[in-house]
Amino acid sequence: MYVTDTENHRIQRFLLNSSLATTVAGTGSKSSALTGLDHPSAVVVDDDYHVYVLDKHNARVVLWGPNATSGTTVISNNALKKTAAMIYVPGSSDQVYISDEDSNKIYRWSFNMSLPTSSLSQVNSTTNALNTPKGMTTDMYGNLYVADYENHRIVMYCANSTVGIVVAGDTGGSPTLDKPMDIAFDSDLNMYVVVDGDNQVIKFPRR
Template sequence: MGRLNEILLIFLHIQIIFWCWIPSTISIKISPCAKWNRTSEIVAGLGGRGNNPDQLLDPEGIFIHRQSNTLYVSDTGNSRIQAFKLNQLSNMGTTVIFNVTYPTKIYVDDENDGRTIYVSLRNEGRVKKWVQGASDGVQVGGECSMCESVWVDKEKNVYMTSVMKSCVYKWSPQTNIITVVAGREMWQGSSSDSLNSPEGIYVDDTSGTVYVADYANHRIQKWLINALNGTTVAGLSTGNQGSDAESLSYPTAVWVDDETQVVYVADSDNNRIQRWLSNALLGDTVVGGAGMNVEF
């Protein structure tokens, strides 16, 4: 689901780092009108489909650890998490997590005892985290039926997307309490208080705002802290799909520039990455789109 767009999103992140990055230990700064080189460069999976170090099989998620300039890939078909150093000429990946069943999205965090990797496990219905050097992960939070995505904020709260229950959960490690922060638990719908098969999420570390790729409603929803309703920031609020500039079709992932509030979307069925400026009614295509014909 959305294999091409995961590869396109890898490309978009790489373009951001190498062409639009202003050196900073705090954040990446991107002009809202930035242009990308539309000729892609493969940075992971150069060897095609397979299980060798330079290969991937049906990857579902990516995460760029900015401090180490490392690309982490959820290599779903090979049941592993791969790491690729972006500042090296080699395209060989290193397996950092082995034998993990159907990993989807990943989040890499820095903690006192080293780097920690959080993985959403769709078939197991939960999120697990691996501390540096661990041979196995430990579950965090509670049940998350068809767990599709994961995010971690600066307070170490863990956010989890449940496709089956049509909502986003937030688990607090301080209180061990789980709350619903987007959507209505066990309620599919296209109204502003509902989600339908949510997938990728992004959490603004400053405001705590949650952005959700509302997959089957073909839109991106923005949920403020303690809000009972979401606001559509990309796609049509009615939940209708399309391929024009105002529409999306089965979005799988979302990334937001916290400073400019520009939203980037992996628009799965349209084989493109869309950019939506703050309060815009239309998006523009930065990668992919009509005529894109790529096989994996």
């Protein structure tokens, strides 16, 4: 398990059944140098254990190889200073989704590109745009799910669609969501939502 230790400016790895962590990126002190990090907000790991860190206050995504003592910048853009989360685009090892809670967009970004390939913000609802998007996940079909924090809902973008639909929250159903932070699925596609306002995790059974 890899943990974004934001306030300690590092990424920690916990081996299975171990309570002891190893630092795999950063030094524990805030830094703009490639040997350090400044308030990392997300991490993804590839099959070869390369660690990609969303280094928020340094406005970059940095690659750290196994046993590396410094990183390599693969994305650099000032827009990343207000970002919350990062996940892989399904089926890709060099593209990520990044949520920008300031511009209210989800970027699709390729490594080593100066600008995002595309962005998502529109929602097919009365409230027709994202507002402070935070955590994200995808399902086995390549659909993207976004925790739309200030709109108190979960929005799904079908694969290859640029308009989202509301799947939990402001649909008039129950339970309601008060500032959802993050999302995950289990193997049966039941959805779990971390809710900031209520300090709880809510399960939505597969429909």
